[in-house]
Amino acid sequence: MEKFKKVQEVISSIEADVAxxxxxxxxxxxxxxxxxxxxxxxxxxxxxxxxxxxKNNNK
Known part of the structure; x- marks a missing residue:
């Protein structure tokens, strides 16, 4: 979940640059x-x- 939050942070940090x-x-x-x-x-x-x-460890 930590890496997913990092993805969200990266996306929000580049919004201005995209514009x-x-x-x-x-x-x-x-x-x-x-x-x-x-x-x-x-x-x-x-x-x-x-x-x-x-997923594989849960089997």
Missing amino acids: KFYDGGNSAAGTRVRKAMQDLKVLAQEIRAEVIEK
Whole structure:
């Protein structure tokens, strides 16, 4: 659950940068968004592995 909360934090932290990139064309904001998306990918993979492990241990 801790990693899921981290996902929520990352998403909320980049909202302003997403707006700056898409609405204002700020390329530096786009770079920050891409980095955050990579962080989210890593977190999602970790969550997925934890879910699989927990599911397999419950059998």
